[in-house]
Amino acid sequence: MLGFGSKVKSALFGSHKPAKWPSQYQQCLASYRSAAFPVGVPPDAISGDSSETHCHINAPFACAQEAAALRQYIAEHLQRDVRVDIDVILQESPRLKAIKHIILVASGKGGVGKSTCAVNMALALRREGAKVGILDADIYGPSIPLLLGLQGEKPQAKDENTLLPFEVHGIKAQSIGFLVDPDDATVWRGPMASQALSQLLMETDWGELDYLLVDMPPGTGDIQLTMSQKVPASTAIIVTTPQDLALADAHKGVKMFEKVNVPILGLIENMSQFQCPHCGETSHIFGADGAQHLAQRYGVPILAQLPLEMGIRQCSEQGADLGDEYPELGHYFAHAARISASELYYQQGAKQRVEIIFTDD
Numbered sequence: 001m002l003g004f005g006s007k008v009k010s011a012l013f014g015s016h017k018p019a020k021w022p023s024q025y026q027q028c029l030a031s032y033r034s035a036a037f038p039v040g041v042p043p044d045a046i047s048g049d050s051s052e053t054h055c056h057i058n059a060p061f062a063c064a065q066e067a068a069a070l071r072q073y074i075a076e077h078l079q080r081d082v083r084v085d086i087d088v089i090l091q092e093s094p095r096l097k098a099i100k101h102i103i104l105v106a107s108g109k110g111g112v113g114k115s116t117c118a119v120n121m122a123l124a125l126r127r128e129g130a131k132v133g134i135l136d137a138d139i140y141g142p143s144i145p146l147l148l149g150l151q152g153e154k155p156q157a158k159d160e161n162t163l164l165p166f167e168v169h170g171i172k173a174q175s176i177g178f179l180v181d182p183d184d185a186t187v188w189r190g191p192m193a194s195q196a197l198s199q200l201l202m203e204t205d206w207g208e209l210d211y212l213l214v215d216m217p218p219g220t221g222d223i224q225l226t227m228s229q230k231v232p233a234s235t236a237i238i239v240t241t242p243q244d245l246a247l248a249d250a251h252k253g254v255k256m257f258e259k260v261n262v263p264i265l266g267l268i269e270n271m272s273q274f275q276c277p278h279c280g281e282t283s284h285i286f287g288a289d290g291a292q293h294l295a296q297r298y299g300v301p302i303l304a305q306l307p308l309e310m311g312i313r314q315c316s317e318q319g320a321d322l323g324d325e326y327p328e329l330g331h332y333f334a335h336a337a338r339i340s341a342s343e344l345y346y347q348q349g350a351k352q353r354v355e356i357i358f359t360d361d
């Protein structure tokens with residue numbers, strides 16, 4: 001441990017005050033950076049002749065890909081080469097222990113890209129160093145098997161009472177579609193749907209997860225309300241398009257979560273804009289600024305404004321990982337994942353502290 005370890009620690013733990021909304025991850029990490037390097041720490045405070053310093057961070061939310069930016073920042077302040085790695089370590093949840101956070105992904109209206117967003121957020125959170133699962137609870141049109149290339153597969157039983165989740169692209173997945181015929185689901189009522197969801201949640205051997213995303217059925221009726229009530233969710237993300245109709249339904253979604261006391265993490269505006277591949281002109285095919293107004297009205301952040309892009313649809317249909325196939329599109333979700341993870345951390349009271357450990361290698 002370097003000589004100023006305790007200084008860093010006290011600076012970090014003593015002075016860091018959780019920011020209030022908007023507390024996006026940049027702000028969050030910026031406050032850690034400035035807390036870790038208060039004006040009083042001179043670069044020559046490092047002892048030893050080693051050419052490389054190792055900075056290990058235990059972060060209380062998913063942000064592993066922030067290591068490069070932190071490395072640059074720390075190197076500037078120490079004026080030497082620093083190797084940075086970040087482990088994501090979240091506290092146990094009092095309610096579900098091994099599953100630290102359940103995030104509901106909902107939409108007021110069907111077809112706005114909710115499942116696409118749920119899958120890509122799950123993959124992006126995994127890229128940020130978290131252990132992630134996705135539970136497809138859309139009884140009307142379970143599409144997670146398609147989006148993850150699992151069509152025709154059947155889940156395996158671990159024992160009489162437990163199902164094994166699928167493991168694809170580094171995340172765990174389970175779908176209500178394996179248990180329910182969507183034609184039968186049209187006559188389901190709330191209690192039946194929420195019973196199926198609870199069963200799938202509790203009887204799948206998820207192991208330890210930092211985030212479990214639940215792809216909810218679209219709408220704000222009896223079924224969605226009962227399901228949201230039944231699951232011990234930490235928070236909810238609402239996906240919408242900029243269209244007036246979708247926004248009106250997203251507004252109902254915000255109201256529904258208010259009713260069941262599930263805080264909203266933020267909005268994802270999908271199909272926000274389209275850039276013509278030929279002339280490069282950007283058009284707002286479904287309207288502009290709608291999600292912005294909704295976000296302002298309810299004081300919730302916009303986590304992402306995603307473009308309408310062929311690559312997103314193609315990846316969905318092929319069950320491919322967008323971040324691998326089209327990194328420039330995956331970037332939108334990477335950003336949204338980091339913002340979501342840090343927002344959730346603050347929403348939950350920022351109780352767990354970040355740990356920064358410097359060693360001379």
Ligand SMILES: Nc1ncnc2c1ncn2[C@@H]1O[C@H](COP(=O)(O)OP(=O)(O)OP(=O)(O)O)[C@@H](O)[C@H]1O
Nearest residue numbers: 110111112113114115116218307308309312313316
């Ligand atoms: N940003 C986008 N650009 C291009 N295509 C998209 C985009 N987002 C979603 N899609 C496509 O739109 C279709 C609907 O998406 P998706 O199934 O995710 O919507 P949904 O809201 O979950 O629908 P449902 O209401 O049926 O559950 C899919 O074919 C998907 O590939």
